[in-house]
Amino acid sequence: SQTIHQWPATLVQPVGSPLSLECTVEGTSNPNLYWYRQAAGRGLQLLFYSVGIGQISSEVPQNLSASRPQDRQFILSSKKLLLSDSGFYLCAWSVRRQGDSPLHFGNGTRLTVT
């Protein structure tokens, strides 16, 4: 069966520090991978998605970047965190080239920038 791992679960970082959140998927090949953010009181927002190694699409301009160094690994990064980067970050995957495939979410990372 497929599983998705996301870590860390919680993170407190000072403004200006770097960020690296990691997500890995097991039990499937060639998945579409996604990073979402959920800010307090707001709906989920797609940040990045990837259809293959090294292929990253960004949906919103921001202080963050994403990379996919391996087929089942997706990393969210920042060189210098801002207070506005605080939120709940979720990684997800779906079956590639299947437009009606459900999304499978990780357990999320709660990031607080102080």
Place this chain on the structure above:
Amino acid sequence: KNEVEQSPQNLTAQEGEFITINCSYSVGISALHWLQQHPGGGIVSLFMLSSGKKKHGRLIATINIQEKHSSLHITASHPRDSAVYICAVLPYGGSQGNLIFGKGTKLSVKP
């Protein structure tokens, strides 16, 4: 105006009650998702539908494409159903995963 509106925002029910959560959207869609977010934050996909009705256990999801409306029903509600329920739509021509999310309905079921 939000493209995906959910109602109610908050819902408190007694154990055993029949629950309905509504979702209205304003764009043409390829699919609609119902998601469940637990208090710890983890999200589980409950349903994905583009027409008609789907049932899984005590959960039923319906969609009316012409009216741009979907409902999520929970029969014989239980305290473990307490969670935030999120409606999300995939617009026509949108890239997979680029969903428009509602803000969620927070459900609390009292024993």
